[in-house]
Amino acid sequence: xxxxxxxxxxxxxxxxxxxxxxxxxxxxxxxxxxxxxxxxxxxxxxxxxxxxxxxxxxxxxxxxxxxxxxxxxxxxxxxxxxxxxxxxxxxxxxxxxxxxxxxxxxxxxxxxxxxxxxxxxxxxxxxxxxxxxxxxxxxxxxxxxxxxxxxxxxxxxxxxxxxxxxxxxxxxxxxxxxxxxxxxxxxxxxxxxxxxxxxxxxxxxxxxxxxxxxxxxxxxxxxxxxxxxxxxxxxxxxxxxxxxxxxxxxx
Ligand SMILES: Nc1ncnc2c1ncn2[C@@H]1O[C@H](COP(=O)(O)OP(=O)(O)OP(=O)(O)O)[C@@H](O)[C@H]1O
Ligand SMILES: [Mg+2]
Numbered sequence: 001x002x003x004x005x006x007x008x009x010x011x012x013x014x015x016x017x018x019x020x021x022x023x024x025x026x027x028x029x030x031x032x033x034x035x036x037x038x039x040x041x042x043x044x045x046x047x048x049x050x051x052x053x054x055x056x057x058x059x060x061x062x063x064x065x066x067x068x069x070x071x072x073x074x075x076x077x078x079x080x081x082x083x084x085x086x087x088x089x090x091x092x093x094x095x096x097x098x099x100x101x102x103x104x105x106x107x108x109x110x111x112x113x114x115x116x117x118x119x120x121x122x123x124x125x126x127x128x129x130x131x132x133x134x135x136x137x138x139x140x141x142x143x144x145x146x147x148x149x150x151x152x153x154x155x156x157x158x159x160x161x162x163x164x165x166x167x168x169x170x171x172x173x174x175x176x177x178x179x180x181x182x183x184x185x186x187x188x189x190x191x192x193x194x195x196x197x198x199x200x201x202x203x204x205x206x207x208x209x210x211x212x213x214x215x216x217x218x219x220x221x222x223x224x225x226x227x228x229x230x231x232x233x234x235x236x237x238x239x240x241x242x243x244x245x246x247x248x249x250x251x
Contacts, residue, residue: 004027004030006065009063010024011023011047013043030193031195032211032212034212034213036213037213042219043218044168048084052166053075075107078162083165085166085170089153090153091149093140101128104156105124123159127155131154147178147181150178158189165196166197167196169199169200169201172200213227215233222235223236
């Protein structure tokens with residue numbers, strides 16, 4: 001279980017004069033939950049945008065299971081097993097929960113595994129049960145609570161049968177009662193041996209979930225280590241203090 005599944009080499013993304021991600025080199029170990037911490041604008045989401053193929057890096061590369069996948073499309077990257085969720089939930093609100101989960105099942109990779117309607121139905125029903133959203137399958141996502149929408153988004157990512165999940169602030173906007181079910185499904189996914197990268201500002205949840213943390217500020221990695229090491233690291237504390245310590249301390 002100690003194999004490196006994903007490596008980034010000097011990943012850099014510039015937007016005009018702004019370097020949003022600056023020579024980021026990390027090694028993600030297969031089966032770990034790696035936390036990514038950093039104040040607003042640190043470049044965390046931009047890093048996920050690159051890794052999920054939303055856009056290419058300006059410089060640098062990333063290697064997944066020994067293969068350079070830097071310039072592949074987001075569809076291709078998802079089909080290889082790297083799947084992300086969004087900071088702001090993105091669902092098809094005119095569709096039901098079932099239909100939202102069905103869409104990834106129709107991708108070339110998943111439809112090769114789920115050949116007919118019945119097998120897709122079974123797959124989605126099992127998935128909905130696993131995520132705890134069975135009772136909402138026939139409802140449009142529009143009217144659902146934020147907590148359930150976050151679960152549906154997670155379920156939709158899982159429907160792709162990923163090996164690596166990139167979770168961008170999965171707990172944002174959730175109250176403590178809503179956080180728990182999502183934290184549990186994340187844990188269950190991890191227990192199956194899958195790899196997770198998680199960006200989160202809610203430190204209490206974060207600390208319970210992650211095994212190792214990378215801290216970013218202004219595009220760069222400024223520290224890495226255990227949650228304790230990171231939260232005591234002067235560079236990390238200063239990065240947050242400069243931008244409002246409340247986001248860090250009071251999370
Ligand atoms: N598509 C884009 N075009 C131009 N600038 C961008 C774009 N995406 C991000 N940026 C800029 O890059 C920097 C990093 O943004 P990013 O969204 O990656 O930060 P973040 O660490 O995810 O912050 P937050 O915690 O607020 O979500 C910011 O200054 C942001 O304004
Ligand atoms: Mg972000």
